Amino acid sequence: MNTSKKMETLKSYIESKGLKSTAQRDYIADTFFKSNTHISLEELLKKVKRKTPNIGYATVYRTMKLLTEGGLAISRQFGDGQTRYENLPEYGHHDHIICVKCSKIAEFQNQKIEELQSETAKKLGFTVINHKLELYGYCSGCA
Amino acid sequence: MNTSKKMETLKSYIESKGLKSTAQRDYIADTFFKSNTHISLEELLKKVKRKTPNIGYATVYRTMKLLTEGGLAISRQFGDGQTRYENLPEYGHHDHIICVKCSKIAEFQNQKIEELQSETAKKLGFTVINHKLELYGYCSGCA
DNA sequence: TGTTATTATGATAATAACTTTCATTTTCAA
């Protein structure tokens, strides 16, 4: 999903919840949608403050909570003590492979793995709606 | 790996690091090894205090840190704001499927998925040493 | 276009989990 489509989706979500639209929230969301990293609140706040220095941490926090609830962001914990937010990808789903030495994060997709997951879940009586797959290892530079 | 084997491994690890063995640490480790849940520090402390009420949070914390460093425990974050510790399984590796409604956690193994992971990683120049796979969905009771 | 009820904001305080500090106790090699 691209950025403008995400902004539209957000607008619908806000309307459906009876909330009000604000410039701050729009700008935070837009900034997040345009970031391509696994961004933390602190990092996002920093980005946002470049153009609008008077925006507060709490507003960024609440916006990301809203986006997460609305399915436009995915909150994740990679183990560094901070919650990081992931953007919905343009197309399809991806997983992560993380270097335990230099913390480099690469992304990948594998349709076959996804199929096997659904199958396995079904056997256990579960219906899968989402998943997280993280591989940990050494990247080419750190091997 | 069974509990007594784990205690032995711990002993070797402690020796190799030039540390000293203590009754508290042994008891905490043993209690952890015998727990079969994804236990938090608070929960483990509670268990431990039943027999040895004067043990402190910090000691449990330090023991779990040690076990994690020694590869005898795996620290995980399922998103409830607490670090949880997982026991090494008796045999092989397992993954998790978590019900988003009732938080029930089931475990599963799938050799084929593991193979595909290694393959995929290799293509990206990574060598996998560990992984986390979590499926989220509805269990049979919550569907 | 005002009015007004409701929501949002930003600053700050509170919370919760994790980590460190420090005085004291315990361990263990010589």
Place this chain on the structure above:
DNA sequence: TTGAAAATGAAAGTTATTATCATAATAACA
């Protein structure tokens, strides 16, 4: 046994997250 080094427990310090509250902004409607 003794003494250097490590461990413990209580408490204090950190850090990220969440809540509070006074004020400002929004939007439905007369």
